[in-house]
Amino acid sequence: xxxxxxxxxxxxxxxxxxxxxxxxxxxxxxxxxxxxxxxxxxxxxxxxxxxxxxxxxxxxxxxxxxxxxxxxxxxxxxxxxxxxxxxxxxxxxxxxxxxxxxxxxxxxxxxxxxxxxxxxxxxxxxxxxxxxxxxxxxxxxxxxxxxxxxxxxxxxxxxxxxxxxxxxxxxxxxxxxxxxxxxxxxxxxxxxxxxxxxxxxxxxxxxxxxxxxxxxxxxxxxxxxxxxxxxxxxxxxxxxxxxxxxxxxxxxxxxxxxxxxxxxxxxxxxxxxxxxxxxxxxxxxxxxxxxxxxxxxxxxxxxxxxxxxxxxxxxxxxxxxxxxxxxxxxxxxxxxxxxxxxxxxxxxxx
Amino acid sequence: xxxxxxxxxxxxxxxxxxxxxxxxxxxxxxxxxxxxxxxxxxxxxxxxxxxxxxxxxxxxxxxxxxxxxxxxxxxxxxxxxxxxxxxxxxxxxxxxxxxxxxxxxxxxxxxxxxxxxxxxxxxxxxxxxxxxxxxxxxxxxxxxxxxxxxxxxxxxxxxxxxxxxxxxxxxxxxxxxxxxxxxxxxxxxxxxxxxxxxxxxxxxxxxxxxxxxxxxxxxxxxxxxxxxxxxxxxxxxxxxxxxxxxxxxxxxxxxxxxxxxxxxxxxxxxxxxxxxxxxxxxxxxxxxxxxxxxxxxxxxxxxxxxxxxxxxxxxxxxxxxxxxxxxxxxxxxxxxxxxxxxxxxxxxxxxxxxxxxxxxxxxxxxxxxxxxxxxx
Numbered sequence: 001x002x003x004x005x006x007x008x009x010x011x012x013x014x015x016x017x018x019x020x021x022x023x024x025x026x027x028x029x030x031x032x033x034x035x036x037x038x039x040x041x042x043x044x045x046x047x048x049x050x051x052x053x054x055x056x057x058x059x060x061x062x063x064x065x066x067x068x069x070x071x072x073x074x075x076x077x078x079x080x081x082x083x084x085x086x087x088x089x090x091x092x093x094x095x096x097x098x099x100x101x102x103x104x105x106x107x108x109x110x111x112x113x114x115x116x117x118x119x120x121x122x123x124x125x126x127x128x129x130x131x132x133x134x135x136x137x138x139x140x141x142x143x144x145x146x147x148x149x150x151x152x153x154x155x156x157x158x159x160x161x162x163x164x165x166x167x168x169x170x171x172x173x174x175x176x177x178x179x180x181x182x183x184x185x186x187x188x189x190x191x192x193x194x195x196x197x198x199x200x201x202x203x204x205x206x207x208x209x210x211x212x213x214x215x216x217x218x219x220x221x222x223x224x225x226x227x228x229x230x231x232x233x234x235x236x237x238x239x240x241x242x243x244x245x246x247x248x249x250x251x252x253x254x255x256x257x258x259x260x261x262x263x264x265x266x267x268x269x270x271x272x273x274x275x276x277x278x279x280x281x282x283x284x285x286x287x288x289x290x291x292x293x294x295x296x297x298x299x300x301x302x303x304x305x306x307x308x309x310x311x312x313x314x315x316x317x318x319x320x321x322x323x324x325x326x327x328x329x330x331x332x333x334x335x336x337x338x339x340x341x342x343x344x345x346x347x348x349x350x
Numbered sequence: 351x352x353x354x355x356x357x358x359x360x361x362x363x364x365x366x367x368x369x370x371x372x373x374x375x376x377x378x379x380x381x382x383x384x385x386x387x388x389x390x391x392x393x394x395x396x397x398x399x400x401x402x403x404x405x406x407x408x409x410x411x412x413x414x415x416x417x418x419x420x421x422x423x424x425x426x427x428x429x430x431x432x433x434x435x436x437x438x439x440x441x442x443x444x445x446x447x448x449x450x451x452x453x454x455x456x457x458x459x460x461x462x463x464x465x466x467x468x469x470x471x472x473x474x475x476x477x478x479x480x481x482x483x484x485x486x487x488x489x490x491x492x493x494x495x496x497x498x499x500x501x502x503x504x505x506x507x508x509x510x511x512x513x514x515x516x517x518x519x520x521x522x523x524x525x526x527x528x529x530x531x532x533x534x535x536x537x538x539x540x541x542x543x544x545x546x547x548x549x550x551x552x553x554x555x556x557x558x559x560x561x562x563x564x565x566x567x568x569x570x571x572x573x574x575x576x577x578x579x580x581x582x583x584x585x586x587x588x589x590x591x592x593x594x595x596x597x598x599x600x601x602x603x604x605x606x607x608x609x610x611x612x613x614x615x616x617x618x619x620x621x622x623x624x625x626x627x628x629x630x631x632x633x634x635x636x637x638x639x640x641x642x643x644x645x646x647x648x649x650x651x652x653x654x655x656x657x658x659x660x661x662x663x664x665x666x667x668x669x670x671x672x673x674x675x676x677x678x679x680x681x682x683x684x685x686x687x688x689x690x691x692x693x694x695x696x697x698x699x700x701x702x703x704x705x706x707x708x709x710x711x712x713x714x715x716x717x718x719x720x721x722x723x724x725x726x
Contacts, residue, residue, distance in 0.1 A: 001352060001353065001354065001355055001356065001359070001422065001644060001647075001648055002351060002352045002648060003351060003353070003644070003645045003648045003649070004351065004648075005351060006351075009351075068351045071351075233724055233726075236726065237725070237726070247726045248726070250717070250720075253716070253717070253720040253724075253726045254713070254716045254717075254720070256720065256724060256726065257716040257719045257720050257724065258716075260719070260723065260724065261663055261666065261667065261719075264642055264663065265635075265638040265639070265642055265667070266638075267642075267645075268638050268641035268642040268645055269637070269638050269641065271351060271353065271641060271645070272353060272637070272641050274351075275351055275352070275353050285637075288633070288634045288637050288638075291630075291631070291634045292634055292635075292637075292638045340627050340630055340631070341623075341627075343630050343633075343634070344623070344626040344627055344629075344630045347626070347629075347630060347633070348620055348626060
């Protein structure tokens, strides 16, 4: 039993945190968001630090890292509310590796979501059909994070035998780009007879990768919650009303304590989820983690805004941006209700 | 990162589990499993079985009968006992009084009391709370006045668990009412329950059970040699005991057993999605608590530091989960049924409301976290 990161994992997380503290503070982030929505410099730095190679197998020049190896990085990204689409790259790479990823040149995203699917993996309506020696895809993928800057998409589509996976060049699709409520780059992706290359894997691999994504979202949410709790605690210790700091009020102290308990519990569950994801997967445990983390994300973010008072509502404070990120992460790859249903179904079958 | 127990730890767990299978008497297990009443005889019988095996006081130093287990082994042992449905090891002697004597007692006090605690010869109870001093313990008024070789004690304690079984009571008493800093006027005193002037009156709780009492002290003469630590240092002793390393506060093993019991008992409810979701939420909370407990344990093992305010978090979540499980169990009973088990389950729901109040109410635990961990 050991809950610490190993030395390499810790060093990597520390160097990511150092970089983000220096070059990705809230003011820098604001500029990125106001501009292209991502920073080429930051992306190049991530590659320089080895983040792009982290999920790539060693035979393709990467480190072959698993979820636990990525955990510290995701926590640091959560703390800084990084907007660059790193996780979509990680997940796409786990399904299909391409040259240039390690160096930060080739960018990938995972195009699986469709409108109305909610969180069901099977609700894929995009059709794959054979055309000559290759395949073409028809359908529409929705809210694909990172698609606006991706070179290729890993796309789920249905052929006669079920869900299969395809690689599509971004030039073959049309995009309707927008920003998500937590300021990330997203797009709806129109596939109209889009030429595609069939790649290994189908529904099983997709579900596994979404479970890995779920585990890593848990880690990212823990980072965002840590920022949120630390900042709110600091606010309670400095904000004065009635001649005293508001942290002297027991009503607020107890709420702050509950926030920290939520954070600790969420951290435990993120450890569980990432460990299980690396040990061949455990859908029940990963769903359990997401239930707890989703609940904690809602609880912590809502209380943080409340305890900040009106200031918590403003664009000016990072708290309101953390609120948005946590709101989105709570639902990413399935909200608490979705995972509760999945957990209960698996439990009942046991 | 590795969330699994090591091979050695797993082997240890299996050893404890297998020993429990052959040594935990079935009738005691049945009583616990069916929420029956455990008599003093039941509790002491189990105590002596553990003592004979050398396992009744794992945390003690080896010279006094401790096992030399590390914190992880002690955690595993405690949780296996809970999981197996063993009667509780009454903590007042083995865990609490002994911890105080080992830390603050004289050699003579240790020799006099520890072997008898170990062997189950003396049954102890704890005299802390008073009618006017609950969460605000330092306001206690029970007075002890030194007269020659004795203290003369007058006052009242309340919520004294199992005082009606007890041979001895350890008490916080006020030896100096004049000090401005009220904590400094408190002392830690051991009293023989047979001493003239001590009266025990039952307090029946809403489940109809007799577990707690009022204890009255009327000119009780206590030999001065029964003072632990210096006069006026009782608060130091009490604080030490509050922060005492009890990493089984979360009672994970016990709750795991209750969860399994609940799933079995409420099989007929499993087709109801709303029920399954309620059950799942409690199970998720329990898993989160278990991993959190292991994380704290891992940190404690490596730092060698006592757990501090971590225990408060385990107490809050552990008791909320225990109450959650008993509430579900009660809701699973047929409202039209009046069989013995249904009745016992309902009474247990009533009784378990105590868990968020006792041993430092959950609000006091939040105060502790706010102060110690958050610096508020």
